Amino acid sequence: MGTVIGARWRGRNVLRSLPVTSNRPPTEAQLEQRLRFKTAVRFLNPIKSVVSVYFGQAQGDKSPYNLATSYYIKEVVVPDGMDDFVIDYPKVLISKGDLQSLANPTATPAAGEEITLAWEDNSGQGKAEATDTLLAIGCVEALNQAVIFNNGVQRDATTETLQFPAYMAGMEIQLYATFITADAKEAATSVYLGAVTLI
Numbered sequence: 001m002g003t004v005i006g007a008r009w010r011g012r013n014v015l016r017s018l019p020v021t022s023n024r025p026p027t028e029a030q031l032e033q034r035l036r037f038k039t040a041v042r043f044l045n046p047i048k049s050v051v052s053v054y055f056g057q058a059q060g061d062k063s064p065y066n067l068a069t070s071y072y073i074k075e076v077v078v079p080d081g082m083d084d085f086v087i088d089y090p091k092v093l094i095s096k097g098d099l100q101s102l103a104n105p106t107a108t109p110a111a112g113e114e115i116t117l118a119w120e121d122n123s124g125q126g127k128a129e130a131t132d133t134l135l136a137i138g139c140v141e142a143l144n145q146a147v148i149f150n151n152g153v154q155r156d157a158t159t160e161t162l163q164f165p166a167y168m169a170g171m172e173i174q175l176y177a178t179f180i181t182a183d184a185k186e187a188a189t190s191v192y193l194g195a196v197t198l199i
Contacts, residue, residue, distance in 0.1 A: 035085050036073045036085055037073055040069055040073045040076065040077050043072065043076075043087050045144070046139070047139070050094050052064055052065040052068075054095035054097065055071075055093070055095060055096050075088075075091050076091045076092055089192065090192050092139075092174070093176075094135075094137050094190040095188065097186050097189060098127060098186070099127050099128065099179055099186050100122055100125050100126045100128035100188055101178060101190065101191050102178070102179065102191050103120040105118065105119040106193075107193040109197060111199055113163065113165065113169050113198045114161055114164070114198075115162045115196055116160075116162075117161075117177060117193070119158055121158050123156055130154060131155070131181075132155040132188075133180055133181075134149070134160055135179070136150075136162060136175065136178075137149070137175070138164060138173040139173065139176070140168060142171070147165070162175075172196070173195065174194075175193040175195075176193065177193060178190035178191070
C-alpha cells in the first residue's frame, strides 16, 4: 500500500516501509554471504522435498527448510581457496531428528548403475522400530541433481539396492541415508555414506 508493505516479524503481522535501494557497493562480508547462500540453495534445491519435511521441527516462523538453509550456510558451505565456495559433503545432512539412524552402514557399487546399501538392525535401541523405513539420497552436484529413494524398505530388512539412471554411469554419487517412522512424522539424523562411483 503506497510506500509500506505487509510482512510477518516474530510471529506478528506488521507494516513496514518499502526498502530503499542503496547505491553503495556491497561489502566483502555481504558478498561472501551472498555466495554462501547461492551455494547452499543450489545444493538444497534438488532435495528440498526431503529437508522441508525432515530437517528438525519448525521453530516459530522458521520452517525446517529455513533451518536447513541456515545450517548449510554456516556449516556446510566452505571456501575453496579461490574466491568461491563449495559443499563440504561429510557435513551435509538431509534430515535431523531423535530417531536412531543407520548402524554400521556400507555402500557398495554394483554393475548396472546400482549401489547396495547395507546396515545392522538396531531395532529397539532408543526410538528405533523394525517398521522404520529407509530414505536415501544420491546427490550428483555436477548435474545439480539428486535421486531420492523412499521405497518403504524397513529397518529390519538390513539391505536395499539403489538403482540409478543409466546416464549416471561412471559418475560420483554423494550418498546419504536416514530412517523415518512408519507414519512419516519423525526422522533420524542422516548419515553420510561417502562418495561412490557408479559402474
